[in-house]
Amino acid sequence: MSNRHLICCAAALAGALAAPQAARADGRAALQAACWAPSALAARPGERTPVRLSRPASMRVPNVAGVQEAPTRAAIAGAVRRVALPPGRKLVALTFDLCETPGETAGYDGAIVDYLRSQRIKATFFAGGQWMASHKARTGQLLSDPLFEIGTHGWAHRNTRLLGGAELKREILAPSLVYAAIRTELGQAQCAAPHAASFSAIPARPALFRFPFGACNAAGLQAAADHGLVAIQWDVSTGDPSPGQSARAIADLMIRNARPGSIIIAHANGRGYHTAAALPLAIPALKAKGFEFVTVSELLAAGKPVVTDTCYDSRPGDTDKYDFLLGRRLSSSLPREPSPDHARAAPTLPR
Numbered sequence: 001m002s003n004r005h006l007i008c009c010a011a012a013l014a015g016a017l018a019a020p021q022a023a024r025a026d027g028r029a030a031l032q033a034a035c036w037a038p039s040a041l042a043a044r045p046g047e048r049t050p051v052r053l054s055r056p057a058s059m060r061v062p063n064v065a066g067v068q069e070a071p072t073r074a075a076i077a078g079a080v081r082r083v084a085l086p087p088g089r090k091l092v093a094l095t096f097d098l099c100e101t102p103g104e105t106a107g108y109d110g111a112i113v114d115y116l117r118s119q120r121i122k123a124t125f126f127a128g129g130q131w132m133a134s135h136k137a138r139t140g141q142l143l144s145d146p147l148f149e150i151g152t153h154g155w156a157h158r159n160t161r162l163l164g165g166a167e168l169k170r171e172i173l174a175p176s177l178v179y180a181a182i183r184t185e186l187g188q189a190q191c192a193a194p195h196a197a198s199f200s201a202i203p204a205r206p207a208l209f210r211f212p213f214g215a216c217n218a219a220g221l222q223a224a225a226d227h228g229l230v231a232i233q234w235d236v237s238t239g240d241p242s243p244g245q246s247a248r249a250i251a252d253l254m255i256r257n258a259r260p261g262s263i264i265i266a267h268a269n270g271r272g273y274h275t276a277a278a279l280p281l282a283i284p285a286l287k288a289k290g291f292e293f294v295t296v297s298e299l300l301a302a303g304k305p306v307v308t309d310t311c312y313d314s315r316p317g318d319t320d321k322y323d324f325l326l327g328r329r330l331s332s333s334l335p336r337e338p339s340p341d342h343a344r345a346a347p348t349l350p351r
């Protein structure tokens with residue numbers, strides 16, 4: 001039943017997971033204000049630009065070997081492309097990938113985040129484990145923001161179609177460990193002490209996963225589901241990784257292709273070349289068409305996810321090309337197993 005679209009019946013469970021978080025989310029604003037001045041939240045010059053490394057960074061990879069399987073599988077099996085909503089509801093989810101590969105320190109496109117905050121627009125960020133490790137403060141700021149949700153996006157942006165066993169588990173699960181560690185560190189900070197209730201509004205672990213390159217196979221989908229992660233694709237692609245894609249073109253794609261329940265993909269790691277300039281063109285136009293912006297978890301809770309049993313960009317098979325391009329190079333650029341030093345510290349995921 002390759003590529004068959006399914007209307008999944010798990011929305012009720014997804015809603016049960018998402019609704020309490022949404023209801024408590026506003027409490028996070030006080031925590032964020034206590035821990036960061038507005039100037040620290042704002043974009044900084046130069047931070048958007050990725051930095052190529054002459055040697056791969058020797059970044060600590062969390063050891064996932066001792067981490068137990070999630071007590072419950074993800075509520076949704078397969079890859080979510082969009083959500084079918086009840087008639088009259090015009091919700092849409094903006095998503096921004098924060099990819100980082102071993103050969104670089106990726107950027108943080110603060111102009112995007114600043115604009116979303118200024119307009120009170122909700123969004124979901126899919127952050128790579130390596131990106132979170134190299135952007136701990138930014139990750140904490142996004143976690144503490146009631147507008148935003150963080151899902152994960154692989155450890156080192158490896159093509160999971162080329163991985164198996166321990167390597168596949170590490171690529172999918174290691175970002176959850178970094179997320180949990182940064183969340184814990186935030187909760188232990190002095191600034192957070194008076195805001196324990198607000199801190200509890202930050203989900204203890206991520207619930208959403210986006211496959212690097214938008215490419216997956218059955219084993220990857222199974223591994224994500226086994227760790228309680230719902231795979232999120234998209235039905236509206238901005239094409240923003242292309243330097244030739246103008247802000248006007250990105251905005252027009254968003255305005256023309258978004259429909260109720262859509263999930264829009266863009267990038268906030270400095271590889272979305274004109275994304276920040278496109279948002280002030282697209283978002284007011286979408287608002288004028290009656291759309292409301294929500295996080296992916298809120299979108300899932302509002303309807304029935306449209307799920308496929310494979311991952312793709314615009315048509316089935318179109319991301320398989322990465323098996324023969326970047327995927328093998330990236331896969332071969334990492335150590336095969338964590339070093340013994342890493343193996344001594346087996347972090348655990350909060351339940």
Ligand SMILES: [Zn+2]
Pocket residue numbers: 097098099153157212213
């Ligand atoms: Zn990516």
